[in-house]
Structures are given as C-alpha cells and as structure tokens.
Amino acid sequence: MVTVEQWTGREAVLLQSVMRLSNRDFASTLGVAFGTVMKWRRQGAELVPLPATQQILDAALRERCTDEEQQAFYARLSPTVPAQALATDFSVPALGPCTVVSHKFLPAYIGDAATTLSGAGEHRPAGPGGLEQRTLPAGHPTAEVSRVHVFACGVAVVHLEEHHRLEALTDLALWRYRTYLADRAWAAERLAGLSPGKQPTGPEYVLSAYELRDNPWNGRGLETALQLLTTPSVLVDRTNPDDVVSLGPDVEQAKFAGGWAHPEAIQFGGGVSLGLAGWSGVAYHPQPDERALTMDDIVALELDAQALWALSSHVLAMVEAGQDPVMPREYGWRYLRGAYSRLTAARPVETAQHRAMREAILATSELPDRLRSAQDALRDSSP
Template sequence: MTVVVKWTGREAAALGKALSLSIRGYAEYLDVNPTTVQKWRNRGQALDVMPETAQLLEEALRRCDAEAVAKFEALLAENEPTTVLSASRVSESVPLGPVRVTSHKFIPVYLGAAVEPLFADAEPCPLGPGALEHRALPAVHLDAVPASRLHLYACGVAIFHLVQPRTVARLSELAAWRYQSYVTDMDWATDRLRELLAAKGVAMDAAATYVLSAYHLEDSPWEGSQLETALQVLTTPSVVVDREHPDGPQRLGDDAERALFAEGYAHPDAIDFGIKAVSMGLAGWSGVAYHPLAADRALPMSAIVALELDVQTLWALSTYVIDEIEAARDPVMPDEAYGWRWLRGACSRLTAARPQETSQHQLMREAVLATSQLPDRLRAAQEALRESSV
C-alpha cells in the first residue's frame, strides 16, 4: 500500500499523470474544477491541497491498479524529498497497538422551539465557554457509558454527547468503527429525539446530519514522534480507512499503517495545542485528539468537552440559519431573544480571551475554533439574521 503523507500540487498532479488522464478528464474523475488541476501542475509543492480534496485524492490512489501506483511512485521519485511511503520499505517491528482511548461523540440536531418541552424536564448544567444556557437528560445508548447526556440548549439545539471507551489492536480499527458507527449513531439520535418529542405531543422533522469526535488517548505503545503520529491519525482517520469500499468503510492493511508510523505523518491543517512536557493535543476538521503527559497539570477532558458542546451547538444553529436563507426562507428562532445580537455576543464570548483563562485553555480554544471555521460561519449567520430583522 502506498501512502501519501502530505498532498501538495506535486503529488496531486503526479496522480493524474499516472492515471493517464487529461486535465479535464482528471477534473471530472475527481469532481473538481479543471482550473484546480491546472494549479496543481503549475504550482507543485508550493500549493497545499485542501483537506476535502486530499481525501478525494487518497481514495483515488487506493483505487489505482499496481501499474498506476508504480508510475505514480516513479514520477515522485524523480524529485526528492518524497512524501510517498511504500509499504515494502516499512519495518515489521513498528508497533500498531494495543490502544486504549475514550471516544467522545457530539451529535447535534437543530430543533428550534420544539426543544422547549424537553428543556423544561432537564437538569440545569454549568455554563460552558460560550455561556450558552443549557440543561441535560440521560442519553441511554447501548454502546455508551451512563455519563453520556442529551444536552438541550435554550437557543433550539439538542446535542447528544456519547462517551464510549474503546480498546483496539490498531488505530485503523478505531477509524473504521468511527465511520461505521457514525451512520447508525445519527439514525439513533434522530429516532431517540422523535420518541422523546412524540411523548410530549410534538412532531419532529429535523434529523442529525453529522458527528464530531474527540479522543482522549489513555494508553498506547508509542512515544516521541510515533506518539505524535498517533494523534495525527486520530484527528484525520481517513488516512487509514478505505471509505469507498463496497461493504462500507474498511480499515487499510497493516503495511499502510506501519508506513505512517515508520516515516511520520502530519496533516497540514491539524493545529497543535499541546504544552511541552504537559500534554499533546491536536485539533482538525474531523475532530480532536488529546493525550496528557503530566495528568496533574494537563487539561481535564471535561474542558475540551465543554468547548465542543458550545462549538457544535453554535455550528448547528448557524447551519440552520444559513440553510434557511439559501432556501429563500426567513429563519424562525425559538425566541426573539436569540437574534443577531445574541449570536454576536456568543461569537465574542468564544473568540475573545478571558483574564481567568489559562494558556492551555486558550491554545485549545483557538485551535478548535480555527479548524471548525465556526467564527466565519457565525458572522455569516449573524449578518443573515440582521438582514432578516431577526
């Protein structure tokens, strides 16, 4: 198995040549704009490929036959340093596990005013970094511990927080479980909310559309650079999974995983928020990974959970607002108090540093906000509500 550690214009263009595709043919194959392919050819290593497009390229490489892979490797070998790892060069001595983690899944659904009957029955919760009023009910899930909760926000969002301890033989098993369980967990979250609301005489049309994961790495066989690679894989699981497999997402072979650990892997868009000798932390588009080195000085996982609850709540709310505007409809908020001014305040509370905030909290908050792209989304939703006089 050939693994690309970092996709730049150079690797992306080489794959198109290895497949013997024209610029237009390659663009159609990947479902990207032909000008994007042209930029890859023109700018080479000076251009970093966007994470979403890198996933398309990874999947295209996995579908290549042996001849195309050999041609791809030969094209890249002409110019060092290479970012491609061949499984034949990887030592069998590289450990793959076992790995013990606690998985935290966040599954939000925008309910609007329909949240009110559930909110009334729930227990108040301490305010998080965004100071969003919310309450919680138990979330009974067959694969989650009793600490799991359904958080209900006064602004109209319900968000399931599922806590699931996992011990796996290798990270690719965890990554495959992650993708496979996302589908069933979203269906479960939607069905569970419908049941709860139906008991209150309220119909629900909304559905869960995404899951965000945060991993607390408890124990592993790695240290140093290999431990850094492990956190990178936890934040970008697609690198060890075949998401296009006919039977659903499947883990790649051990050779592909060993290649990453042997040579080191770092996603260009993952942001480090660790503190030397205290903790290791990474935030990426697909999630967060954290490993304390000094438990008494590191962030408690509850701090990361509190931030993600507020971030994912505001993401779901802003998505609803933007989707309504794009559909030529005026957004309907659960209460007139949750208009553009309230959204402006929530954005300010999340993005502004606080005097009582530690450096670790600040680094974590900034990394999560940057990789989620929430501030830009909140500003867009705020402007949309303002124009709609909400």
C-alpha cells in the first residue's frame, strides 16, 4: 500500500476531504489551529508541516479513519492503485443517465440603477448575509426559473435554474462552458433593459451550483460525480473558449475508475447527503428522507455571497485603478463589516450540516479575505 513519505498541505487537505470534516472540525480533531488548516488549503504542496505535525497527520490517518476512508485516501494519493484493489463498496458503475438541476449566478455591480430596479421589485426576506433585496422576473428563454435579485447596496444577481437529463457528466460540462458567454451577454442586455437611462455593467463571471438528483452512483462513485460537477474543466478542452470540446468518454470513465478528486475542494453534508464546494462551483446530492440541508439553503447563501463578491470587487477595482474608493455612507466599511460578521459567525440555531456548508463555500470562494480587503480600503479612504 502507498504510504505518505512526507506530508504537505496537499495531503493534509486530501485527508480532510475523505474524513468529510469542516475546517474547524478538522483542526479540532487534529488539535491544531484553525489558521494552520487554512494555510494547508492555500499553500498546498508548497507547505511542509513540522515533524510533530507530520506525526499527528500519520496518527489521524491510521487511527481516526475508517477502512473505507483510508482506501479512498490511498486511491486518491496514488492514481496508479488499480480499481480492483478497492473494496466492493467502492465499485464504479458504468456511466448512466442522471438528473441535474443547474443554478447559475451572474452578479454585477449596477450602482444607482439598483434604486430604479428595487422600486419595481418584490420584497424578499434577507439571506444569511442580512442583505436587503428585491426580485424581478428575468424572462430567460430556456430556464425553468429566472430572477433578478436586486440588492440595495448596488448589486444585481441574475439567478437561472435549469434542469437536465444527462447520459454523461461531460455533456453538462460542455453545456456549461458553451452557454456561459451567451448567458453573460443576455444578462447584461436584460439588466440594461430593466433600467432605461442607466448603463449597468454586465456580469464578469458565472458561478454554478448543481443539485444531483437520481443517478447510478454510490460510495466513491458518488463522490467522484460531485467532484466532476464541481470542477468540470477536467472533462473538456477549453483552448478555444468559443469552441469548447469534449476530451472524450474515456476521460470521464477514467476519472470514475481512479476516484478523481480536486485537492482543494471541501466536502460538507451529513448522513447520506453529500456536498462539495470548490472555487468554480458547488455540487450537492440531498436525501429527502433525511434531515438534510436543502438546495434552497445553498442558493440563499450563494446569492448573498455573490452579491458581496461583486460589491467588494467594485471597491477593489477602484483601488487598483489608483482611486480612493467611494461608496454611499450606508454601504461603507461598516456595512461590509456587518455582512462579514453575519456570514462567518456561527448561530445558536445553526445545524452542524449548515455550518459545514457555509464554511466550505466561504473558504473555497475566498470571500472573507476579499471582504476584509474591501473593508480596509473603504475605512482608509473615509474622511
């Protein structure tokens, strides 16, 4: 069996992934500082823990992991481990049809145009970040649900919900990249049409969250499916953004056979439900007969997170352009400080599953660091 000759941040993050622990729970389990875990995530293979910490990681793998978790760890550590060497529970079925609900979030800073849109919108309860918002129908031509969420701080987030029946996850990856540019252009035109006389900036990016419903996978196969949903770039060739093509069905099959996992993705969930958060998106497979998170919980967090990302990006763009960042007083650094606190602080009524989901999404998005930077910039420029 492959062994860990030298632990780095990459192997430590891999251990956290197979143990399915949040950043704080992983730190508590090992008896290390929360900041240490975050350094492992940021620096990966470039960071080599001290010998004493190497021993702690050895013991955690040997004594705190189940046999299945150890096998999953070794399989991901060494892609050369043959599939037949894994336990029966980790058997990988042939690729088969599955149902995926796609949620796209397209955030844009629109400034004063938000006032115009808010007046025509329907009031919506504040989400986890406590941001005041209203919604308008977006009228997307193919989405089952499409809304424009207008935030009082000057941001709009277009939310598109689209349902897919797939024969392979590569099909979804192709659809994702082939529609991103068109969706951004459509959203920019839609926002401009909703606020005549204004010229709001269009979305700079698209963030996806996927709900995996009926599917042929379990165990390691289900984990791999969520990994591929979160990081679909490994299934396609994006050399030409205008003509993204499949790398072929053999690539997807090989990922399942080898138990592919992105080293920086963070798992969350509870019971038989399973979720995964990464830089480019979120994937979740809920079990309705369990007391699990719902996709609505994830969507609510992402709406606030993407709104704050767009707001902080606007502030930092002014700084990078050599300008003193200026925002209305009610949306200055104190506003960002309050949003940061609401998003990052645990609540007494919050379940462990919800906390793990929130921490995973915030950690992989790097939003907390961005909010602090924007907050400092606004404070420094305040008279």
